[in-house]
Amino acid sequence: MCLCCESFCIWVQSALFLQALGSLVGQIQLYNNRITKGLMDQLLHSIVFQHRIQASRWLKYIGLERIREQGLEQEVYSVLKQKIHSDPLLVIRKSIGITVESLGMNKSMWDTFESQLQDPCEKRRTQAVLALAALGLRHKLILCQLLNMLDTDQSESVRIQIVRLFCSLDLKDSSVLRNLKEKEQGMGSLASKFSPWRFATNPCLANKFTHHYQIGLKLPKGSGP
Structure with a gap:
């Protein structure tokens, strides 16, 4: 299979998977551990930037209370904390910042990244600035x-x-x-x-x-x- 065909297949699979997750959450209002983990996986690994944005929005829609009930609060926090500085697109980092605020995780992230501005490591200071640009x-x-x-x-x-x-x-x-x-x-x-x-x-x-x-x-x- 050529590279273009393979990329297209990956895109289709990602789109169908996210559509299925969105239907479960938005229409059927089904919330469980597997769905939340699927959204985190999309946010971390999807090559399609619209899918990463949508995944962050669905996590916001699920809400902190349900995420806590699933025992995934720390895992979701870790994924959002990573992607708020590592995603290459500002529009996605901004979307993640909105999700972080909606889930009530912004104070903890502010504390983390504000203190990281003093880090001796150049990479970590850069990450802190990127995160603060998204968090405000x-x-x-x-x-x-x-x-x-x-x-x-x-x-x-x-x-x-x-x-x-x-x-x-x-x-x-x-x-x-x-x-x-x-x-x-x-x-x-x-x-x-x-x-x-x-x-x-x-x-x-x-x-x-x-x-x-x-x-x-x-x-x-x-x-x-």
């Missing part, structure tokens, strides 16, 4: 910490993810916007790559930037800074 920032202290990391963090990968986080936020605070503009002067190559402060202070540019990174694409020529 719960108070200004973390926003100020991220602003400081743009100056002090030695990893360009971490700083780039912070830039993308700022681009996806609807920034209103005038002192924060002023701080960002001041930082642009000293960011060198990073500023020339992303000009994040143009996006952060211009809603139209910010929406365009966020849309392209949600679907995992680069900005088309002529539309970026």
Whole structure:
């Protein structure tokens, strides 16, 4: 079997499986251990991004009480915690963030990823920034910490993810916007790559930037800074 045919078969199988799970949950309102595990498996392994989004939404629909009754609260939490930073698409990470909030798991994740910003490991700091971009920032202290990391963090990968986080936020605070503009002067190559402060202070540019990174694409020529 050729690679294209094999990929198509995998897509069909995944679509049919998710459709069956959705029917059981949404129409028959059948909730059990196997269905919840099937949704977690789809979220972790489906190659189709729409299926991963739908799986996260069905987990939200099942709800924390039923998940607890099935003894799967910790397992669901672990899957959501992993995917909220590891999924390559922002739109899916945002969907997972909504599910996390609906299930009442957001405080624990905030505690985890906010403390992880201080981790000596570059990879773990990057994961923390990605997760917080999906969860949102719960108070200004973390926003100020991220602003400081743009100056002090030695990893360009971490700083780039912070830039993308700022681009996806609807920034209103005038002192924060002023701080960002001041930082642009000293960011060198990073500023020339992303000009994040143009996006952060211009809603139209910010929406365009966020849309392209949600679907995992680069900005088309002529539309970026």
